[in-house]
Amino acid sequence: MSKPHYLFLLASTREPGHEGNTEKLARRAAAQLPANTTQTWLRLADFELLPFVDLRHTAGTYPAPTGDMARLLDATLACTDLVLVTPTYWFSFPSNLKTYLDHWSAWMRVPGVDFKASMAAKTLHVVTTSGDRAKSQPMLDSARLCGDFLGMRFGGALWGKGGPPGAIDADVAALAQADSFFAA
Template sequence: MSDSSRHFLFLTASTRVAGVVGNTEALARAAAEHLPAGASQQWLRLADLTLPPFVDHRHDIGSYPMPEGDARQLLDATLAATDLVLVAPVYWYSLPATVKLYLDHFSAWMRVPGLDFKARMAGRRLWLVTTSGDRSKAQPMMDSTRLCAEFLGMAWMGALWGKGGAPEAIRADQEALTQATRWFAGV
């Protein structure tokens, strides 16, 4: 796959007020400055999209209709991406509710007749950018994201972690900022 055919979808999962760039997004944006030449990128803020609550019909109805509205926009953006980047700060040792709801909808998308969502996701790349007070608190979220990638047959590209906390704390984490310059290189 040439770099010009690469399309990165960055999904920001912070629940901060729109327009406020938190530590995780700042780290992701630093990494995005070093995408492979010719690669395109799209950023979506999950908190700005209205996704309906996920209702599990796997064992009663069994299938789902094609989503509409923001859910369809998110599905289309997901399928258009070669590289899916979850930009998710650690919330209570886990993924923020915004990204968890997005992933829950994968269960529905896998059961939309004719969509072949799981097969279409296979081989794409899944990345995670995150920040927390210390790395060990991010590990459960990293493990969960890796397992999602494995289930879908996606290439798990790992997690870029930085020291978060108070606003702009990431600026003091030179190791994470240096790693960000190489995060997407050579892939």
């Protein structure tokens, strides 16, 4: 069994240097991971996310990604656990996370990269905040379905009350759940 390596993909679009409620909740959960667990934290806003171009029915394959897209692919392949740290925006993912997920379709078709089989050995987790848990459900369903498509284990969703900065501090139930979220 390989050493645990958690990749936390931060999808918030808050200004740099301003930790949002979702990130705060994720960091609380991550603090409970065993000391020997590797943690990689990547802020999608720091990457040049190229628009996804669907070549499946024309070229059939995709060239190996370069630049930031190659860094994201490498980080994704290197982890044992992928944690989508994403506030709920309009009942869904922020656009940067949706773009990252769209590129999974390309990465499945890069010669020499067995992306789908590699992802099947991983666990997908989601940490999110929103004003109302029910409003996050479409996004959570979408994340689970993306993982299911690749055969990933779904490690669950951690939801907390979002809103203005610091709102998560008042969500005692979410903070308590964070303390044991990765223990399952």
